[in-house]
Amino acid sequence: MIAESMYQELILEHYKHPQGRGLRDPYDAEVHHVNPTCGDEVTLRVKLGDGGKVLDVSYDGQGCSISQAAASVLYELATGSTVEESLSVVDEFTRLMQGRGQVEADEDVLGDAVAFAGVAKFPARVKCALLSWMAYKDAVLRSQV
Amino acid sequence: MSVPSFDVERIRKDFPILSRELPGGRPLVYLDSGNSSQKPNQVIDAMRDHLAQHYSNVGRALHALGSESTEAYEAARDKIGQFIGAPSRDEVIFTKNASEAINLVAYAFGNPVNTDDRFRVGPGDEIVITEMEHHSNIVPWQLLAQRTGATLRWFSVTDQGRLSLDNLDELVNERTKIVSIAHQSNVLGTVNSISPILDRVREVGALMMVDASQSVPHRPVDVADLDVDFVAFTGHKMAGPSGIGVLWGRRELLEAMPPFLGGGEMIEAVWMDHSTYAPVPHKFEAGTPPIVEAVGLGAAVDYLTSIGMDAIKQHERELTGYALDALGEIPGLRIIGPRTVIARGGTVSFTLEGIHPHDVGQILDDVFGVAVRVGHHCARPLHLRFGIPATTRASFYLYNTTAEIDALVRGLHHVQKVFG
Numbered sequence: 001m002i003a004e005s006m007y008q009e010l011i012l013e014h015y016k017h018p019q020g021r022g023l024r025d026p027y028d029a030e031v032h033h034v035n036p037t038c039g040d041e042v043t044l045r046v047k048l049g050d051g052g053k054v055l056d057v058s059y060d061g062q063g064c065s066i067s068q069a070a071a072s073v074l075y076e077l078a079t080g081s082t083v084e085e086s087l088s089v090v091d092e093f094t095r096l097m098q099g100r101g102q103v104e105a106d107e108d109v110l111g112d113a114v115a116f117a118g119v120a121k122f123p124a125r126v127k128c129a130l131l132s133w134m135a136y137k138d139a140v141l142r143s144q145v
Numbered sequence: 146m147s148v149p150s151f152d153v154e155r156i157r158k159d160f161p162i163l164s165r166e167l168p169g170g171r172p173l174v175y176l177d178s179g180n181s182s183q184k185p186n187q188v189i190d191a192m193r194d195h196l197a198q199h200y201s202n203v204g205r206a207l208h209a210l211g212s213e214s215t216e217a218y219e220a221a222r223d224k225i226g227q228f229i230g231a232p233s234r235d236e237v238i239f240t241k242n243a244s245e246a247i248n249l250v251a252y253a254f255g256n257p258v259n260t261d262d263r264f265r266v267g268p269g270d271e272i273v274i275t276e277m278e279h280h281s282n283i284v285p286w287q288l289l290a291q292r293t294g295a296t297l298r299w300f301s302v303t304d305q306g307r308l309s310l311d312n313l314d315e316l317v318n319e320r321t322k323i324v325s326i327a328h329q330s331n332v333l334g335t336v337n338s339i340s341p342i343l344d345r346v347r348e349v350g351a352l353m354m355v356d357a358s359q360s361v362p363h364r365p366v367d368v369a370d371l372d373v374d375f376v377a378f379t380g381h382k383m384a385g386p387s388g389i390g391v392l393w394g395r396r397e398l399l400e401a402m403p404p405f406l407g408g409g410e411m412i413e414a415v416w417m418d419h420s421t422y423a424p425v426p427h428k429f430e431a432g433t434p435p436i437v438e439a440v441g442l443g444a445a446v447d448y449l450t451s452i453g454m455d456a457i458k459q460h461e462r463e464l465t466g467y468a469l470d471a472l473g474e475i476p477g478l479r480i481i482g483p484r485t486v487i488a489r490g491g492t493v494s495f496t497l498e499g500i501h502p503h504d505v506g507q508i509l510d511d512v513f514g515v516a517v518r519v520g521h522h523c524a525r526p527l528h529l530r531f532g533i534p535a536t537t538r539a540s541f542y543l544y545n546t547t548a549e550i551d552a553l554v555r556g557l558h559h560v561q562k563v564f565g
Contacts, residue, residue: 006507007563015564038503038520039534062534064501065564128503 006118006125007065015065020075024058028143033135035127040067044135046143052083057136064128066119071132073113083140089113090137097126151456157544159185159448171514174549179331179359179492179540180518181381184445188384191444192437203436204410204427218436221443222426228446229376230367231393238392238399238426239434243358244281246377246392247325249429250354251285253402254323255293261401263352266322268294273317273324275300275308276530279331280523282356286325295322302530306333306482313345321351325375328360332524332538333482334465334492336360339371352398358382362542363461363490365454368393380438384542385445389438392429399425406431449543457543461491464541468493468550475557481536491541494522497557500564502537508563509537513556515549 023030027045034041040063047056057078059071078086092109093116101121105114119129157163160183167173175183195217201210203218226234240246253259255266266272272286276299290297298316301309308326317324324346329336339355346353354375360366361376362383368376375394381387394402404411404422408431413421422428449457466486472478477498483489497505506519518538521528528534539553 007504012564039525039528040503041534062501064503066503068501122507125503125507 006122008115008118010112010115011065011069014069014072018068018072020058020072020079021060022058023060024056027056027058029139031135031139031142033131033138035063035067035131037124037127038064040064040128040131042067042071042132042135044071044132044139046136046139048083048140048143054078054081054083054086054140059132059135061132063131064125066116066125067128067131070113070116070129073116074132074136077111077113078136083144087137087140090133093133094130096120097129151452151460153460153544153546156452157546159187160544161186161189163544167514171512174513174515174552176539176541176545176549176553177516177518178362178382178542178545179538180522181387182362182384182542183544184386184441185384185448187448188386188441188444192386192441195437195440200437202433214436217440217443218434221439221446224443224446225391228450229361229391229393230369232369233396235424235426236393236396236399238394238429239439240377240390240392240429241388241435242381242390243356243377243379244285244390246375246379246390247282247354247356248285249392249405250323250325250375250377250394250402251289252405254289255295256403258403259401263322263350263398264402266293266295269320270295270322271298271318271320272296273298273300273321275326275337276302277306277308277330277333277335277527278325278327278524279356279358280525281358282325282327283526286323296320300326302333302527305484306330306335308335308337310341313342317342317345317349317351319349321346321349323352323354325354325356328355328357328366329363329490329492330482330524330527331359331492332494332522332527332536334490334494335483336364336488336490338488339373343371343373359490359492362449364458374398380442380445383442383445384448385442386435386438389435389442391442396425399429404428404431408432410434452543460543461541461545462486464545464547464550465489465491465493467547468539468541468553471550471554472557475554475561477561478557481531481533491545492538493540494536494538496533496536497561500560502535504564505537505557505560508560509553509556512559513552515553515556517553 027047030045032043042061044059049055096105107114199213201214203215222237226237254264353373357378361378380389411431479496481494502519509515
């Protein structure tokens with residue numbers, strides 16, 4: 001019953017009640033990422049403000065509970081923080097997800113995203129968790145050029 | 146025709162993997178045979194015996210092992226030829242898989258070295274497939290269209306998961322060079338009627354190929370009865386090993402076609418600037434072939450024949466009817482494909498309202514040991530047609546039981562509890 005531990009209450013809550021979902025204007029960059037193995041997809045927009053402030057992250061897409069909950073958690077963590085802060089969270093989250101379950105997560109950096117630690121034990125699902133986070137990183141880079 | 150009695154418990158004993166336990170003491174409930182089937186001892190033993198006692202390269206070694214290995218390899222061809230009713234054993238070509246078999250045929254079209262008019266393809270010519278194809282019967286034809294400037298067209302699929310033949314006469318016309326369709330859908334389970342399409346194909350002078358990857362393992366298929374020009378299928382879905390597939394083609398067409406891969410064993414004579422080729426089937430079998438895999442597939446065909454393909458078909462029909470009834474009672478479950486057992490095989494795909502198939506598959510596997518396939522099953526266009534990103538698919542074979550379908554249904558109720 002390892003998988004049940006993957007589906008933390010926090011993940012299921014975010015899945016059933018996604019935060020910040022829906023595409024909004026205005027935005028600086030929009031990206032569309034897909035996971036070719038399962039067909040999950042996300043369209044994501046970022047709006048940045050003065051001093052590298054992340055004013056809004058809006059998204060829409062389809063996918064499993066892991067991918068949808070990860071997008072919702074990303075929205076909560078990134079909106080209101082700075083580009084620099086949020087990208088360091090993305091890096092820590094990526095390290096955790098790619099750690100095959102061997103990596104100790106830094107809870108101070110990750111906040112709620114630490115609930116995804118169990119996903120790292122399922123290689124087939126790591127891409128689900130990372131989909132919107134990689135899209136966010138891509139969108140931020142594009143909006144800065 | 147009388148159907149021999151079918152003892153599924155005895156059959157299960159032939160497949161050692163079915164009695165293994167998964168981590169945590171879960172029993173294995175394998176409902177993913179449409180993806181790849183499990184192997185009986187008869188196949189495992191035949192392959193082990195060949196490796197242990199007879200192995201050597203084929204066709205070129207003069208020593209005792211060389212001739213034993215060649216004999217076993219060619220005997221497998223005989224068995225497979227008989228199994229599918231091939232008029233000649235030389236029409237059975239071993240490939241790596243069904244994808245290679247289809248690519249081999251597609252490569253013969255619009256190929257400058259092939260001057261046979263039936264294979265000439267250029268701008269204005271048309272290739273016809275269907276919306277329910279596996280990617281392996283889509284992409285090779287897309288590549289052919291791109292190469293030659295020909296137009297790729299397709300039959301659409303009805304809401305019930307049947308092929309729509311309404312525009313058959315328009316779709317298959319004088320510009321059509323080849324029609325390639327699945328015998329049985331790997332998602333819908335639909336078994337397509339070949340003859341109405343074939344009649345039209347013959348009328349316009351085109352060629353016809355059937356992707357029988359999902360039918361040959363599950364029902365009697367006789368290529369002479371089908372009467373099409375090419376049939377492709379794969380070993381690993383029919384109790385045989387992976388790494389071997391089969392192309393059957395009409396001898397006269399195979400002889401007209403250019404080699405697909407060049408290399409050892411496919412030649413007659415080689416000079417520095419040109420070569421002549423071996424007769425079929427070897428013209429299409431460049432390099433050292435999958436020898437042990439061929440032996441294994443021969444053993445698989447013997448095994449399936451000993452059970453009886455009619456009996457297997459009947460058993461799967463009962464399982465399918467049972468599954469359609471049981472799944473139909475689950476609230477929020479939508480079956481993608483025919484809801485009756487008529488002209489349908491034992492592949493049942495479905496969606497659960499509000500729950501992504503990946504989540505369904507993960508819970509089924511991890512809590513109940515139920516192995517199903519989730520995703521688009523290499524048939525993305527078909528999923529787009531139904532407006533869904535993915536489905537959960539249960540697919541049955543001779544060794545499955547109604548108790549396993551009960552386990553699936555229990556698992557789905559639990560999934561709904563977790564995500565409800």
